[in-house]
Amino acid sequence: MLDLSALALLVEIATAGSLAAAARRLRLSPMAASRLLAGLERELGVRLAHRTTRALSLTEEGAALLPHARTMMEEHAAALASVRGSDAGAHGLLRVTTSFAFGRRVLAPLTAQFMLANPKVQVDLQLTDGVMDIVAEGIDLAIRIAAPADSGLVGRRLQDSPRVLVAAPAYVERRGAPEVLADLRDHDCLTMSSAAHWSFSGGREMRRVRVAGRFTANSIDAIHEACRGGLGIALLSLWNVGPDLEAGLLRQVRLADAVPEPLGIWAVYPTRRMVPAKVRLFVEALAARLKAMA
Known part of the structure; x- marks a missing residue:
């Protein structure tokens, strides 16, 4: 039976990228962590990690063992949870x-x-x-x-995430506000770099509309800040922009013929x-x- 502590260390090394960081996460001394890894390698008769002065990376054998190590750790955690009962605290x-x-x-x-x-x-x-x-x-x-x-992943929907079109008051004063979906083509729309379409529901059908503008980003936070700065119209979650709407830093843009598709x-x-x-x-x-x- 492989040492669970050593398997836990292997999992941490794969995530942290160094023996020292993995040891800190497991609250081990660097020497104890090094001995655990060396012991597992001796038991298996293979090298599991490439060691350098700055980092560790898994060998081909270590990468092959990793999913099995994670499975064994999950099974161990599940066994402990079943013994402790459903009222056991988090740890x-x-x-x-x-x-x-x-x-x-x-x-x-x-x-x-x-x-x-x-x-x-x-x-x-x-x-x-x-x-x-x-x-x-x-x-x-x-x-x-x-x-x-x-x-292959397990998901639980926790809450709806309604989205709204928003713009800074300065942008609306300068460019006006779109009234219907087709008007968006004449406006600067702030989009994620990898998503040039926005989805809307109008009546019973879902419509995907291509939008464009002078500013794109790979971060929702960057889109939000650009919108607050008056660069254009953004499609953002209500939980994100609610405080700005209440404070008057942003205005909601309402279309007569469509509403943004809600997410979850x-x-x-x-x-x-x-x-x-x-x-x-x-x-x-x-x-x-x-x-x-x-």
Whole structure:
């Protein structure tokens, strides 16, 4: 039977990229971590990691062992959860990923409260406006503002995420506001670099409209700031721009013949196996927060 502590170290090395960082996450001394790795390599008779002065990277054999190590760690966690019962408190390292905007506005404040209420939990919050491979990266939970595209992932819809067209008062005074969907072609629309279409519902049909403008970005936060600066019209989630609308920093742009397609706020898990208490309780806390915000 392989040493679970050594397998946990291998998983951490794959995520952290160095033995020192992996040791810190597991609260081990660098020497103890080095001995664990060396012991696992001796037991298997292969080298699992390439060592340099600055970083570690998995060998081909280490990469092959990694998914099996993760599976064994999941099974171990599930076995402990079944013994402790459903009322067991949250504990251990919780890795969560979401977008910069949602992380800044919603998840970071929630995480602080969650950690105070659950002192045995550590949280590693990874913010990115790209879609992270949560299985490959060892992520416990992804919060996505969309429908999950990967059918192999498990998703729970937590709340609707209505979207609105918004513009700064200065832009509206300078360029006017579109009145119908077709008017958008005559306006500067602020879009993500990889998404040149916006989706709207008009009557019973869904319509995808190509939009363009002088500014694009790979970050929702950058789009938001450009909109506040008067560069154009943006399509943003209401949870993100609500405070700006209330403060008058942005104005909602309403079209007579269409409304933006609403999305959903999803909690996405990497596996269909038993969800650990740390993940389940965090998702429940987030669902309650979103319900209160709505």
